[in-house]
Amino acid sequence: MIKNTTDPDDILLSAYLDGALDAEERRVLEHRLTTDAMLAERLHVLRQSEQAFREEIASIDGAPMSEDLSSLLDQLADKNDEENPTVVAFPLWRGTARALETHRAIAASLAVLGAALLFQMVARPGAPSAWPDDGLIAPSSEIAGLLNTRPSGGAATLADGRQVAFRLSYRSKNGALCRAFALSGAAGEHMENVACKERQNWRLAFSALSKSGGQTPQGVYNAASSPEAMAVLDAYLDRDIDGDPLTREDETAAAARQWRAVADE
Amino acid sequence: MTRNEAQLRRELIDAVPVLRRFAYSLARNAADADDLVQSTIERVLAKGAPDDAVLIKWMCRICRNLWIDIIRAKKTRQDAEPEITALSSERPLPDRETGDRQLLAKTASAIDALPDQYREVLSMIVIGGTSYREAAETLGVPVGTVMSRLARARAALAEAVQYHD
Secondary structure, three states: OOOOOOOHHHHHHHHHHOOOOOHHHHHHHHHHHHHOHHHHHHHHHHHHHHHHHHHHHHHHHHOOOOHHHHHHHHHHHHHHHHHOOOOOOOHHHHHHHHHHHHOHHHHHHHHHHHHHHHHHHHHOOOOOOOOOOOOEEOOOOHHHHHHHHOOOOOEEEOOOOOEEEEEEEEEEOOOOEEEEEEEEOOOOOEEEEEEEEEOOEEEEEEEEEEOOOOOOOOOOOOOOOHHHHHHHHHHHHHHHEOOOOOOHHHHHHHHHOOOOOOOOO | OOOOHHHHHHHHHHHHHHHHHHHHHHHOOHHHHHHHHHHHHHHHHHHOOOOOOOHHHHHHHHHHHHHHHHHHHHHHHHHHOHHHHOOOOOOOOOOOOOOHHHHHHHHHHHHHHOOHHHHHHHHHHHHOOOOHHHHHHHHOOOHHHHHHHHHHHHHHHHHHHOOOO
């Protein structure tokens, strides 16, 4: 039942969740949250309700797309292919884009899953994740060391047994140098990530998690395999990349500069 | 920057995942959501989109307008033929409800129970990425009304599903 009056704190917390408070309002609220346990609990409840809303809405991704809509999208894609038949410049994600076209219902889920995860992991401090809340990768960590030195195409095993595979490096539209890399664990978890160099540090800009975990109920999308997580990465890269990926020579030069972006590169 | 036709088609395809979710959040069943998405794409192909518009936001706006038209038409039909009001609320998620699926089903019922004006503003902000100001303009209400509807919608969902249990 919708109440006719709204708790002013609910309005404030709701706006906080949407990132709609100005800096001063946010500062005051965050201070209150550290001293008022009930307010913090209310924020938690409202955040959970929104997360549940997102998850329920995402259930559409598991529903087969109507034939009419699917056919319309095929026409759009085919028309673009006819007009631009030689788009193979970026094998990694153009390849996954093809898979994305053939499984649109799954791709739909992935793309938004990626967005949701990005939102959860990067834009929402406090959300549980495998990464620090602020996305900062500790300079002394193994991953930071590998990001500094390992070329794309290379792989490594971390001390905890996880595998790292470096996909590609590129300059982002905001001028930073970024690296896409995958992390896989023995339990089947798989993450496709992008980290960008920010002054002295690498900061996570994107992360999409695939979990493998038993049988997925029929009709529910299973984001278990890395090709699917790569489709999410694919969509992110398409939006973020400025120009071509760095060549091996570019990467060597960038590594020599500790991956700091230079205007004349 | 002006979009050429190929860019527009590419952006339309890219927008579909989010638009499909947005349409589903309004229509609350998969078939109607796909019809809305299709009509939205066709509308943009026929009439184009402003060069300075963020396409997904523009499409969400069109999608919402189409949904409003459908609601109005449905209401008219229902007024004329009361016997068709008992439409089933088709869910993409069926049985086997355990744990998360029970929560999902409970959430679905709570979303269904939200009045349209609350559900649409929650969808616009949370799914469509619309700003408060844009939502207020679209809905023709003050920003404060957008904020209070959002808060009420979130509170109502939390109340209905008892996430804190």
